[in-house]
Structure formats: C-alpha cells, structure tokens
Amino acid sequence: MSVHPKKLLLALGALVAFAIPAFAQTALTITCRCVAGGVNDAEVQWLQNYVIPNFEKAMADKGTPVKVTLNQFGGSDEALKQQYALDLSVKKGYDVMAFDGFWIPEFASGGLLKPLETVAGSAVTNWDGWSHISQGIQDIMAYDGQRYGIANGTDVRMIFYRKDIFQEAGVPNADSWQPTSWQDIVNTAEMIKKALPNSYPLQIDAGTNMGEATTLQGYYMLILGTGEQPFMNGKWVIRSQGILDTLNFYKKIYVDTKLGDQRVQLVKDGRNQSFANFRDGITSMLVESDWFYRSVTKPGSEFAVKNRDQVMGWAKMPAEKPGMGIRGQDFVTASGGTGWVLNPNTAHPAEAWDLLAFMNSKAARDDFETYQPTISARDDVPVPNNPFLTTTAKILLPLTVSRPNNDAYAKVSEQIQLMTENVVSGQMSPQQAMDAYAAAVTQIVGVQNTVDLLKSASN
Amino acid sequence: MPERRTILPLRTGLLFLAPAAIFVVAFIVLPFFWVAVVSFTNRSLTGPGALHPHFVGLTNYLQLFAPRTFLQPGQFGSSLLITGQFVLFSALIGQAVLGLVLAWLFYRRESWVKQTVQTLAIVAWIIPDVVVAFAWSAFLDYGQGTLNHILTGLGLPRVDWLLGVPMLSIILFNTWRGTAFSMLLFSSALGSIPPSHLETADVTGANAWQKLRDIILPLIRTHIVTDLILITLWTFNTFTPFLITGGGPAFRTEVVSILTYRIAFKYFNFGSGSAIGMIMMLINLAFALVYLSLLRRREATR
Amino acid sequence: MRLLRLVLTRATFYAAAAIFAALFAIPLVWLLFAPFDARANLAVRLPHPFTLANFGKVFANAFAVRALFQNSIIQAGGAMLLVTLLATLAAYALSRSPIRGKDLLSYGLVLFSSIVTGTAAMVPLFLLIYSLGLIDTQLGVILVFTGGLLPAAIFIMRDFVDSIPRSYEESALVAGASAWGMFKDIALPIVRPGMMVVAVWTFVNVWGGFFVPFILLRSPSNMPASVAIYSFYTEGGTPIITLTTAYSLLYTLPVLALYLFVNWRYGFRFFGGIKS
Incomplete structure (x- = not known):
C-alpha cells in the first residue's frame, strides 16, 4: 500500500476544509471507514476512480466547480461512530459521511443529523432516484418518517456451509442441504462433530465482542424463528418464551454440547477467528450476511475458502419448527444496510447533496458493482454475473425483517449482546440472563415501553 | 520543621508556578468540574439526552449502586471488585514487591548484570501500549503462544490464559509492565541510605532478611508510601488490559476504566460515565489518605 | 567455608x-x-x-512513515519540552517558596489528573480543544498531554529539587543573585538528571498514547504512529502480523534509543527516591 504525495496534499486539503470551511468555497469532504489496500478497499477505488473525477467534471461542466476530498478512516466502526458523534456535536465533520443504517435513529433523535430535505431542500424531494428505491430500503436510512441519507443497498442473512466437510462427515444431500428446524441443524452438527471430533461445526454469533454481528447475525436469526422480534407492537419485549428458546439454543450449542466454539464467542478477536475456522473447515456451518460471500471469502482475501464455488454452499435459516417463524414463516432472514448521510452543518448543502445524488445515480451504482457485487438499493441496478447474490436476494428479500427504527435500539442491542454472552460463557442460566436483560432494558426505555410476554400469557 | 530562610519570595514563586498552573487549571481542573456537574445529569452524546440534557439528581449514582444489579457481571460493583483484585495483586503485590526485590538484589552492586536486568524491566515499561498489546496477545495465545510453548516444552499442560484465567493474565501483564517504576524508585531510595547504617548491621552479623526488615524498610518507609500511592492511582486508571482482553471474557477483566469507556464512549452515556469517574476519584482519595495516615501513625510511634 | x-x-x-x-x-x-x-x-x-521485505513494505506506506517520523516526534517532543520546563519551574517554586499547602496541592493534583486522563474526561477535553479552535492540530494534542502529565511530573521533579542543599542558594542569595539566576545557574545544572527522567517519562507517555490523538485529530496527515499502526490491517480488519510487528519494532526504537541515551549520559534514576 503506498500513499502518493498527491494524497498527502489532498489530506492537507481535508485539514484546511475541516478547520476553516468558510474559506474553502467549493471544497467538499467525504469520509468512510475505508483504506486503499485495506479495509473496504472497493469503496476507495470506486470513490477515487469513478465518483470524484466524474463528479468534479460534471460540476465543472455545469459552471460550479468543486473539489472533493476523501478522508480514509482506518479504525473500527465503533471508533468512526465516536468521531462522528463528537464532530457533529460541535457542528463540524465531513460533508458526506458513510453511515450504518442502525446508527441513524440515535443520531437523529440526538439532533446530530437533520432530515435530507431540511439540509438541502427541494432538490432532495425532487430527486429522480427515489422512485427506484423501495420504501423498505429508503427506511434503512430514515427515522420517524424522515429520510436522513441514501442507502447503498441491503443485505440478507443465511447459513453458509461447507459441502466438502459435510461429505466427509457423511451428511446426506451435502450439495443441497436445507434444514427445516433448529433440531435439524443440531442433528447435522452432531453428525459432523462425531466424524470430526476436533471440529466446531456450528457458528452463530454471540457475545459482546462481536458487536452488532451478534445481534443481527446471531440473535435475530434465532429469535425470528420463534415468531418474535425484540420490538413488537411499539414495545420492547423483555421476557418471553422466544427469548428463552433462543438462549437455550445458544446454551445447547456453546455450553452443553460444544457444537460451537465457545472461545471464539468470548475472545476479543473472535469474529475473525470464526472466519478462520470456516476457512480451515473447523467450522462448517456459519450464519452470516451475503457480505461474507462478497467480501470475506472472496478469492485472494485473508479468509478466502479454496475452491469456493465447489465447496461452499448456503441454506435458508429455518424457524425453530416449521411455520413457527415470524409471520408464520418456515424460514427467516434479517436485513440491514449502510449508506451515506449529509452533514447538517455543511457549508455547501447544495453541492453536498449533488455529490450524494451523484453517488447514488444509476451510472455510479452500476460502476460500484464492478468493484464489488452487492444487492443495490436501486431496482434499476442489477447484480452483474453473480448468480449467488441474484438468487439469495430473490429468495430471501421477501422473507426479511429489518431492525426497529427506534432511538433506543442501539442501546438495547448492546444488552442483547450482553445477554447472549452471559449465557454462552456459562455464567448465567437463560432465565437469569433474561431477567438481567429485562432489568437493563427497562432502565433504558422505561417500564411503560416494555412488555413481558410471559406475564401476560399467564394472566 | 525548623524555620528556614525563604529562597524564593512568594510572588516570584507564584510566577514560577503560573505557567504550570494555567495548564493544570485548563486541562485538569476545568474538565474535572465538567465531569462533576455532568455526573448529575442525563447528558449523552446521541439520542434524546444529547438534545435536552437535564439534571437528574443522584440518579446516576443510585443506578450504579442499585442493589439488584450491583454485583452482576458488567455492572459497577462487579467491576469494582475486579479492579480491587487487579490493584492488590498487580500493583501492591506484583509491582511493589518485585520492584523492591529487584532494587534490593542489585543494591550496592554496579555491574553489567544490574544494567541488563534493569534495562529489560525498563523496556517493558516504556514500549508503547499497542506494541505491548501485540506482544502479549502472541505471548498468551492458546494455540501458538510463547508461554504455552514453554509450558508444553516443560511437559506441562497448556493453559487457556485469556479465557481460563483472564484475571491472572492481566495481573501478570501489569506486573511485568509496571515493575520498573517501583524498582527505580526503591533503587534510588536505597541509594540514599547512608552506608554506615548497614555497616553496623554487618558487624552484628545480621542476615540479609534481618537487614531488610530492621534497617532498610523503616528507612525507606516514606518512599514505600509514595510508591504505593502512585502505583495504586495509576493501576486504578490504566486502560491497557483492554488491549489484551477487551474486558472479557464475559466482563471478567472489566476493570473500572474499561467500564467507564464502555458506558461513556460506546453507549455515549456521559452522565453515568462521569458518575463512575467521580466515585473512582473518591476511592483514590480514600486510598491516599489511608496510606498517608499509616505513615503518620508509624512516625508518631517512633 | x-x-x-x-x-x-x-x-x-x-x-x-x-x-x-x-x-x-x-x-x-x-x-x-x-x-x-x-x-x-x-x-x-x-x-x-x-x-527484510516487511520493513520495505512498511516504509512504502507514506502515511505510516510520516506518522512515526514526523507526527509522533512533534507531539511527543513538544509535550516533552513543555512538561519538562514547566514542571521544573513549578517544582522549584513549590520547593523553595513559602506557598501554603503545597504538599496537599501536589497530592491533590496527582489525584485529579488520574481521573482526568481517564476516559471519563475525554469529552470535556474535546470540547475545550474545540473551543480553542485546535481540533485536528498537533498543538491541541501537545496541550492536552502537557496538562494531563504535569501533576505527576511536578511530583517526580520536586524530589530532585528538594534534594539540592539549600545552602547553595543561600550563599548565592547573599551574593545578590536574582531568583531567575539562582534557578538557572544553581538549580538547573543539579536537577538536570531529574529533568531527563521527567523528559523520558513524558515522551514515553505521549509516544504510546492512543486516546488523545484519536479523539482530537482527524486528518491522516496529523496522525501519530499509535493510530497509524491500524493502517496495517487487512480488508477484513485484522492485523497483518508481518507488517504490524515490523512497524511496532520501528515504533519502539525511538523510545528505546532515548532511554539508552539518557541513561548513558545522565543516568536514568530518581534522585533520593520520591519523598512524600
């Protein structure tokens, strides 16, 4: 990875723009958790090779020249969120910022972000791109009925499995494996564990170190299969049979049977270790989003699976029992998404919006697909030559559920992670962990916003 | 203390003190008052508490001490107990005792051996946190780590350091990391003892332990107290264990500084985070007073 | 026998x-x-x-090289100069002038500083530096570190100053020396080893510090090595062992060299042992 002198100059430009935006008349800044040659490299390549030059040219042609500077942030998502919050709290920050959808409610309700229409006016309302983005996907970057940003795309979650390991262990139908209940998954895992005693066949994320992955890839994928969600009918569910079933499943896998690698849920770098386990065949079933396919196991990457197209398959996540899933479904999945927001404090709201709209034009999103195929937010941007994404999107998107658009969500999510950690570490029983969760969530959202399904059932 | 001639008049003294005082007021006293005030509010960085923070009285403090949750993993009480163990074993026992042993071992010996050992201890003390974190992650790794490599080489079973005995791991780590300070302080304290004191003991044939107990320790008592105060304060507030264990597994190594980070910087809940900061300061104050009063009492009985 | x-x-x-x-x-x-x-x-x-290829790759990363050989040095060096100078002046004042409650003051400040340098006070520090207009400047980082490290530095430094026999200055006073003259000509040369200890201690603390620069800086061109090391992570966000360790080694050498130099030239030791 090399940094050109030009890049240093650009960075210097960012410094100037940050410190004295008033003098930098048409300088725009944009940032993401992305480093050339490092994390989210595709984003950097796309921005630097396509977006910035083409946008600058388009604006110059219009007679309103701009200079766009990309600030590459190399830290963790959590660290980026901290910097955003600090910057926005003093009315600073970059003009256009990469944002995870589930941060929006927290930032919007704190007054740190403003609706796009408030920032950039009617140009937003009149943007022709909205008609190509479904309401559900617009909602990823929305709060309280207002749009705060534009989503790049969305994702879906599933079980990835290793056909080669399945065959080795004698699992029937290794090429088209599809469990229909949690018990099916356990049976398969036990079969593999028996054949390969040193393996940990199943990975369902748990614990605080995995952060939001625990909530969405782990807990959600299970609790949806019990027909419940953490937030139902405007209230947070603090006690329920679904929570107990979910926690008991975690306990069975990580504490009772060791079908999953307990260590990985608890150590600091566990998520990457879980990827390494899958790459090495120690783990043969792993619940993840399509990101696992398009980025983590991509050929040439650190966790690339050899002969991926032959040995790696995917299956839908079953409900606890057929028909028991959310909305009576047999199979469940969950979706999130990331996108870009406008800084409400930008000195150039019109130009910043122009940039955001340009980044989400059909041409720009088409170009992004050449760097990294993804399920685009726009319905007119197909996934090129990628049967995996095309198929999973078609099958799973109709089944999907998104996280609640609620400002307490991020805090409750941390409590969910904590609750799973308490169980998989073996230091609490599912009942105790649920009680601790109930107390903590009640403290966060207030008792009037909670519901105890066990209590109302017995009454 | 006998009346001594004033070397610096008060006004000149204050003038000399002024630049440091400005820094201290700006970067320590002001933030301190911010923390003190915010600890009585529901202020947060995101969410409704960012838009309309208001005073909530003692709520933050009462929540920290809520009896139902106080001692649960990840809660304040449990974190306090962990911190207490961490300070007791890694600072008071680990660093101070090992520091004294090292200082005593090389007392009145100037040689390359002393230089080597002391330099190694100091290297452990001065290398940057993130580097130390890499080194210790590799050192303690279950599958490939150096320590388990040595254990298996000796025919002993491997230990799951970070998951099985995480407290022991961070205690060993912090002892290793911080012993140099106590060692340096005790070395120079020993160096300030007039040799005549020990020569008398040599004549009476006292052994090393007797000399240490009866002559050395009483003479360097004040240094011991100072050392204990400083390393207690520092260890109470160190964040480095986070780089090795992240506070886990399951909060078992979540010392108070990590808890504060989680509450103030992950949850952006400044009110509660500040309340923890205030309580920690009171605890530190209590420790300092206890040490100092021990010192006074000993002085009075002499 | x-x-x-x-x-x-x-x-x-x-x-x-x-x-x-x-x-x-x-x-x-x-x-x-x-x-x-x-x-x-x-x-x-x-x-x-x-x-040696790992080092080659590290040196090819201009951002990380600049972080280490420019920004870290500016930040640690700047704070080192400020802290050493101000702490020596302050320790001299506390030792030699009839300021009331100075022992209490020394302890109280160390106590305060320990909480303020913790994570709880990062936000007020951010707000303070912001209101000074120093966000994303090396100066902001230097100032915050200086404030945070001064109390303990004064504490260490007082030990050295207290151990200078007062008779030196008393006779100089008789000869009509000024306060500044006594400080410069008598105290400074004697406490130089103490200043070196404080200087190394300060440098080491800033050199390794992650939080303060992370909170206060934004531009890659201002980041110190403690932050830049994260540029040697993979696309998935894991450290690339060969490169992070190579960078770690380079990152450790300056503090090691500084310590060895000071130890060789002045002796790295506390004077009489810090007294309470």
Whole structure:
C-alpha cells in the first residue's frame, strides 16, 4: 500500500476544509471507514476512480466547480461512530459521511443529523432516484418518517456451509442441504462433530465482542424463528418464551454440547477467528450476511475458502419448527444496510447533496458493482454475473425483517449482546440472563415501553 | 520543621508556578468540574439526552449502586471488585514487591548484570501500549503462544490464559509492565541510605532478611508510601488490559476504566460515565489518605 | 567455608538475575523475530525465511512513515519540552517558596489528573480543544498531554529539587543573585538528571498514547504512529502480523534509543527516591 504525495496534499486539503470551511468555497469532504489496500478497499477505488473525477467534471461542466476530498478512516466502526458523534456535536465533520443504517435513529433523535430535505431542500424531494428505491430500503436510512441519507443497498442473512466437510462427515444431500428446524441443524452438527471430533461445526454469533454481528447475525436469526422480534407492537419485549428458546439454543450449542466454539464467542478477536475456522473447515456451518460471500471469502482475501464455488454452499435459516417463524414463516432472514448521510452543518448543502445524488445515480451504482457485487438499493441496478447474490436476494428479500427504527435500539442491542454472552460463557442460566436483560432494558426505555410476554400469557 | 530562610519570595514563586498552573487549571481542573456537574445529569452524546440534557439528581449514582444489579457481571460493583483484585495483586503485590526485590538484589552492586536486568524491566515499561498489546496477545495465545510453548516444552499442560484465567493474565501483564517504576524508585531510595547504617548491621552479623526488615524498610518507609500511592492511582486508571482482553471474557477483566469507556464512549452515556469517574476519584482519595495516615501513625510511634 | 559461601551467594545472585532477565525479556522475543519472518504467525520461532521485505513494505506506506517520523516526534517532543520546563519551574517554586499547602496541592493534583486522563474526561477535553479552535492540530494534542502529565511530573521533579542543599542558594542569595539566576545557574545544572527522567517519562507517555490523538485529530496527515499502526490491517480488519510487528519494532526504537541515551549520559534514576 503506498500513499502518493498527491494524497498527502489532498489530506492537507481535508485539514484546511475541516478547520476553516468558510474559506474553502467549493471544497467538499467525504469520509468512510475505508483504506486503499485495506479495509473496504472497493469503496476507495470506486470513490477515487469513478465518483470524484466524474463528479468534479460534471460540476465543472455545469459552471460550479468543486473539489472533493476523501478522508480514509482506518479504525473500527465503533471508533468512526465516536468521531462522528463528537464532530457533529460541535457542528463540524465531513460533508458526506458513510453511515450504518442502525446508527441513524440515535443520531437523529440526538439532533446530530437533520432530515435530507431540511439540509438541502427541494432538490432532495425532487430527486429522480427515489422512485427506484423501495420504501423498505429508503427506511434503512430514515427515522420517524424522515429520510436522513441514501442507502447503498441491503443485505440478507443465511447459513453458509461447507459441502466438502459435510461429505466427509457423511451428511446426506451435502450439495443441497436445507434444514427445516433448529433440531435439524443440531442433528447435522452432531453428525459432523462425531466424524470430526476436533471440529466446531456450528457458528452463530454471540457475545459482546462481536458487536452488532451478534445481534443481527446471531440473535435475530434465532429469535425470528420463534415468531418474535425484540420490538413488537411499539414495545420492547423483555421476557418471553422466544427469548428463552433462543438462549437455550445458544446454551445447547456453546455450553452443553460444544457444537460451537465457545472461545471464539468470548475472545476479543473472535469474529475473525470464526472466519478462520470456516476457512480451515473447523467450522462448517456459519450464519452470516451475503457480505461474507462478497467480501470475506472472496478469492485472494485473508479468509478466502479454496475452491469456493465447489465447496461452499448456503441454506435458508429455518424457524425453530416449521411455520413457527415470524409471520408464520418456515424460514427467516434479517436485513440491514449502510449508506451515506449529509452533514447538517455543511457549508455547501447544495453541492453536498449533488455529490450524494451523484453517488447514488444509476451510472455510479452500476460502476460500484464492478468493484464489488452487492444487492443495490436501486431496482434499476442489477447484480452483474453473480448468480449467488441474484438468487439469495430473490429468495430471501421477501422473507426479511429489518431492525426497529427506534432511538433506543442501539442501546438495547448492546444488552442483547450482553445477554447472549452471559449465557454462552456459562455464567448465567437463560432465565437469569433474561431477567438481567429485562432489568437493563427497562432502565433504558422505561417500564411503560416494555412488555413481558410471559406475564401476560399467564394472566 | 525548623524555620528556614525563604529562597524564593512568594510572588516570584507564584510566577514560577503560573505557567504550570494555567495548564493544570485548563486541562485538569476545568474538565474535572465538567465531569462533576455532568455526573448529575442525563447528558449523552446521541439520542434524546444529547438534545435536552437535564439534571437528574443522584440518579446516576443510585443506578450504579442499585442493589439488584450491583454485583452482576458488567455492572459497577462487579467491576469494582475486579479492579480491587487487579490493584492488590498487580500493583501492591506484583509491582511493589518485585520492584523492591529487584532494587534490593542489585543494591550496592554496579555491574553489567544490574544494567541488563534493569534495562529489560525498563523496556517493558516504556514500549508503547499497542506494541505491548501485540506482544502479549502472541505471548498468551492458546494455540501458538510463547508461554504455552514453554509450558508444553516443560511437559506441562497448556493453559487457556485469556479465557481460563483472564484475571491472572492481566495481573501478570501489569506486573511485568509496571515493575520498573517501583524498582527505580526503591533503587534510588536505597541509594540514599547512608552506608554506615548497614555497616553496623554487618558487624552484628545480621542476615540479609534481618537487614531488610530492621534497617532498610523503616528507612525507606516514606518512599514505600509514595510508591504505593502512585502505583495504586495509576493501576486504578490504566486502560491497557483492554488491549489484551477487551474486558472479557464475559466482563471478567472489566476493570473500572474499561467500564467507564464502555458506558461513556460506546453507549455515549456521559452522565453515568462521569458518575463512575467521580466515585473512582473518591476511592483514590480514600486510598491516599489511608496510606498517608499509616505513615503518620508509624512516625508518631517512633 | 567462607569461600563456599561466597560462591553460593554469587551463584544465587546470578541465577536470580538470570531468571528476572528472562521474565522481562521472554514476552518480547516474538516481537523481535516476527518482523524478519516472511511467514510470521503468533508462534515464536527463528525467522524462516529471513526477510527484510516487511520493513520495505512498511516504509512504502507514506502515511505510516510520516506518522512515526514526523507526527509522533512533534507531539511527543513538544509535550516533552513543555512538561519538562514547566514542571521544573513549578517544582522549584513549590520547593523553595513559602506557598501554603503545597504538599496537599501536589497530592491533590496527582489525584485529579488520574481521573482526568481517564476516559471519563475525554469529552470535556474535546470540547475545550474545540473551543480553542485546535481540533485536528498537533498543538491541541501537545496541550492536552502537557496538562494531563504535569501533576505527576511536578511530583517526580520536586524530589530532585528538594534534594539540592539549600545552602547553595543561600550563599548565592547573599551574593545578590536574582531568583531567575539562582534557578538557572544553581538549580538547573543539579536537577538536570531529574529533568531527563521527567523528559523520558513524558515522551514515553505521549509516544504510546492512543486516546488523545484519536479523539482530537482527524486528518491522516496529523496522525501519530499509535493510530497509524491500524493502517496495517487487512480488508477484513485484522492485523497483518508481518507488517504490524515490523512497524511496532520501528515504533519502539525511538523510545528505546532515548532511554539508552539518557541513561548513558545522565543516568536514568530518581534522585533520593520520591519523598512524600
């Protein structure tokens, strides 16, 4: 990875723009958790090779020249969120910022972000791109009925499995494996564990170190299969049979049977270790989003699976029992998404919006697909030559559920992670962990916003 | 203390003190008052508490001490107990005792051996946190780590350091990391003892332990107290264990500084985070007073 | 008999010294080998195949090189100069002038500083630096570190100043020396080893500090090495062992060199041992 002198100059430009935006008349800044040659490299390549030059040219042609500077942030998502919050709290920050959808409610309700229409006016309302983005996907970057940003795309979650390991262990139908209940998954895992005693066949994320992955890839994928969600009918569910079933499943896998690698849920770098386990065949079933396919196991990457197209398959996540899933479904999945927001404090709201709209034009999103195929937010941007994404999107998107658009969500999510950690570490029983969760969530959202399904059932 | 001639008049003294005082007021006293005030509010960085923070009285403090949750993993009480163990074993026992042993071992010996050992201890003390974190992650790794490599080489079973005995791991780590300070302080304290004191003991044939107990320790008592105060304060507030264990597994190594980070910087809940900061300061104050009063009492009985 | 005892004592001494040396050295052995190993993992082993290519790759990352050899040095060096100078002045004042409650003051400040340098006070510090207009400047980082480290530096420094016999200055006073003259000509030369200790201590603390620059800086061009090391992570966000260790080694050398230099030139030791 090399940094050109030009890049240093650009960075210097960012410094100037940050410190004295008033003098930098048409300088725009944009940032993401992305480093050339490092994390989210595709984003950097796309921005630097396509977006910035083409946008600058388009604006110059219009007679309103701009200079766009990309600030590459190399830290963790959590660290980026901290910097955003600090910057926005003093009315600073970059003009256009990469944002995870589930941060929006927290930032919007704190007054740190403003609706796009408030920032950039009617140009937003009149943007022709909205008609190509479904309401559900617009909602990823929305709060309280207002749009705060534009989503790049969305994702879906599933079980990835290793056909080669399945065959080795004698699992029937290794090429088209599809469990229909949690018990099916356990049976398969036990079969593999028996054949390969040193393996940990199943990975369902748990614990605080995995952060939001625990909530969405782990807990959600299970609790949806019990027909419940953490937030139902405007209230947070603090006690329920679904929570107990979910926690008991975690306990069975990580504490009772060791079908999953307990260590990985608890150590600091566990998520990457879980990827390494899958790459090495120690783990043969792993619940993840399509990101696992398009980025983590991509050929040439650190966790690339050899002969991926032959040995790696995917299956839908079953409900606890057929028909028991959310909305009576047999199979469940969950979706999130990331996108870009406008800084409400930008000195150039019109130009910043122009940039955001340009980044989400059909041409720009088409170009992004050449760097990294993804399920685009726009319905007119197909996934090129990628049967995996095309198929999973078609099958799973109709089944999907998104996280609640609620400002307490991020805090409750941390409590969910904590609750799973308490169980998989073996230091609490599912009942105790649920009680601790109930107390903590009640403290966060207030008792009037909670519901105890066990209590109302017995009454 | 006998009346001594004033070397610096008060006004000149204050003038000399002024630049440091400005820094201290700006970067320590002001933030301190911010923390003190915010600890009585529901202020947060995101969410409704960012838009309309208001005073909530003692709520933050009462929540920290809520009896139902106080001692649960990840809660304040449990974190306090962990911190207490961490300070007791890694600072008071680990660093101070090992520091004294090292200082005593090389007392009145100037040689390359002393230089080597002391330099190694100091290297452990001065290398940057993130580097130390890499080194210790590799050192303690279950599958490939150096320590388990040595254990298996000796025919002993491997230990799951970070998951099985995480407290022991961070205690060993912090002892290793911080012993140099106590060692340096005790070395120079020993160096300030007039040799005549020990020569008398040599004549009476006292052994090393007797000399240490009866002559050395009483003479360097004040240094011991100072050392204990400083390393207690520092260890109470160190964040480095986070780089090795992240506070886990399951909060078992979540010392108070990590808890504060989680509450103030992950949850952006400044009110509660500040309340923890205030309580920690009171605890530190209590420790300092206890040490100092021990010192006074000993002085009075002499 | 006496000879035997002497030999035994010596043997015990060397054995103890060897054990202590090993205890401190072993956790670092991996760090010493891995950067030279083309296929390093977490296991300790002699580099095989031996390579210097990792360093080449590190040096090719202009951002990280600049962070280490420019920004870290500016920040640690700036704070070092400020802290050493101000702490010496302040310690001299506390030692030599009739300021009331100065012991209480020293302790109180160390106590305060320990909470303020913790994570709880990062937000007020951010707001303060913001209101000074110093966000994303090296100066902001230097100021915050200086404020945070001064109390303990004054504490350490007082020990050195207190141990200067007062008679030196008393006779200078009789000869009509000014306060500044006494400080400069009498105190400074004697406490120089103390200043060196404080200087090294400050440098080391800023050099390794992650939080303050992370909170206060934004532009890659201002970041110090403690932040830049994260640029040697993979696309998935894991450290690339060969490169992070190579950078770690480079990142450690300056503090090591500074310590060795000061130790050789002035002796790295506390004076009479800090007294309370």
